Amino acid sequence: MRNEGIVELYAPRRTLIGRDGITKIPHFLQRLSSKCVLVVTDKGLIKVGTAGKVTAVLDNANIQYVVYDGVEPNPTTRIVYDALHFYQEHQCDAIIAIGGGSPIDVAKAVSILSANGGKIQDYNGYNKSKKRGTPIIAVNTTAGTGSECTRAYVVTDEETKTKMLMVDTNCLAHLALNDPMLMVGMPPSLTAATGIDALTHAIEAYICNTHTPYTDALSLEAVRLVSGSLRDAVRDGSNMDARTNMCWAEYMAGLAFSNAGLGLVHGIAHQLGGFYNIPHGLANAILLPRVLEYNRPYCMGRLATVAQAMGEKCDNLSVDQASKKAIEAVRRLCDDVKIPKLCDTKFRMEDIDVLAEHALEDTATQTNIVRPTLDDVKTILAKTYYEGIVLKTVQK
Ligand SMILES: [Fe+2]
Known part of the structure; x- marks a missing residue:
């Protein structure tokens, strides 16, 4: 059986695939006129230097950014609010997610919440947000999740221990980036x-x-x-x-x-x-x-x-x-x-x-x-x- 109805197709606004693709990030941020970027990642990627490869590109281009590295596997509502608080505290206007599925999922949640307000539970389900989210540059560091190119993100509700699946066109990445050089050190x-x-x-x-x-x-x-x-x-x-x-x-x-x-x-x-x-x-x-x-x-x-x-x-x-x-x-x-x-x-x-x-x-x-x-x-x-x-x- 296949889908025989009218089909709407989804993709990130832009995509870069290829070696040293991360060097193109400043070009995209300049086009967004970004003043301060929230970098969302995890401590493991900081430790092995993967996140540092991306922030070095930002440093070389004199781009202002702050790093939130508290993302953990299967991110929870608490992690989403921690990252959102960081975003608001530093008056960010764009997000760079560096990671596999979890940092990109958190970035999507922050993107939607920072643009629309409310609680993350308000967006559980299909296309619940009204406004386009804050622009995300989704830098993928694993070759698997596909999170950089999808309109879906998953957050675990700590109280119910269930996973909420948000499917929302407004969280599609401004730029999806797959640079194989970032994956060389993956175990x-x-x-x-x-x-x-x-x-x-x-x-x-x-x-x-x-x-x-x-x-x-x-x-x-x-x-x-x-x-x-x-x-x-x-x-x-x-x-x-x-x-x-x-x-x-x-x-x-x-x-x-x-x-x-x-x-x-x-x-x-x-x-x-x-x-x-x-x-x-x-x-x-x-x-x-x-x-x-x-x-x-x-x-x-x-x-x-x-x-x-x-x-x-x-x-x-x-x-x-x-x-x-x-x-x-x-x-x-x-x-x-x-x-x-x-x-x-x-x-x-x-x-x-x-x-x-x-x-x-x-x-x-x-x-x-x-x-x-x-x-x-x-x-x-x-x-x-x-x-x-x-x-x-x-x-x-
Ligand atoms: Fe999957």
Whole structure:
């Protein structure tokens, strides 16, 4: 099934992809006539010097800025208000987000709140803000989240421990920037998890019930690029060809899911993030093969095409056989880049009921190719958990 209605397409206002792209940031800030920029990032990116590469560009161009580095994975309402307070205190008029999904999500929240006022809960849902947000330059440092090119952001409500998904055209970045030089120092485990997150975006957008010809093209090329380059990027982080391919893959996959939708992998992964603070990319990577097995009967033809995009030889196979090849290829890729198992995380089987209930309500689940039941989600979680335990027992 595809989206047959009138389709509105979304993209950042401008995009830069390529080596040393960050050197172009002053040009964009000057065009905005910015007086003071809020840089939103996290302490890890300060420590490894990634944020410093961007602020050095600002220093060289005599651009005034202040740095908020309090962002943590799965950002909460408290972090959003801390960053907003910093923005207001220093009378900023533009935002540079440096990071993966979390700093960019916080930047989007500050962008909307600084322009519209109110509480972040007021914007939970679709297009709840009235005014265009404060301009964001979204500098991506991981090749996975796609957050720099989407109109979505996620904030965890600390009181309810649930993730709020805001989908808002007013938070689209003024400039989305993917510079592979910023990704050179990313550790292999993060490269792997965020890379599989990009693959998940591409596959979920391709098999969801609201895909379009536009998102199909983006998805399949992203699948091809991840399959061909992620292993190399994990093995040798300084491989610029692999890093650049992953920049393209993650951006195209981001555009695909931003304009189509996601599915049950993200619907469950959002709960694992909210409950246990499991990093988003890792949660998706752990769940992807098992959810694809669940979805396969409803999208065999599409998964057969995914198998071909992943380089599988399917010429003499039935659609049924080829669709299984796609899942085998995903499992192989996850194993090759050393994705851990669910039993290696803080997940606890006793939480399975509440996790499944929340997953069913998650916005991402609404566009899954088939509507799952509570038992379906519980079975997926249980199988994912126990298959890891069995594997470890066998390996001992
Ligand atoms: Fe994702």
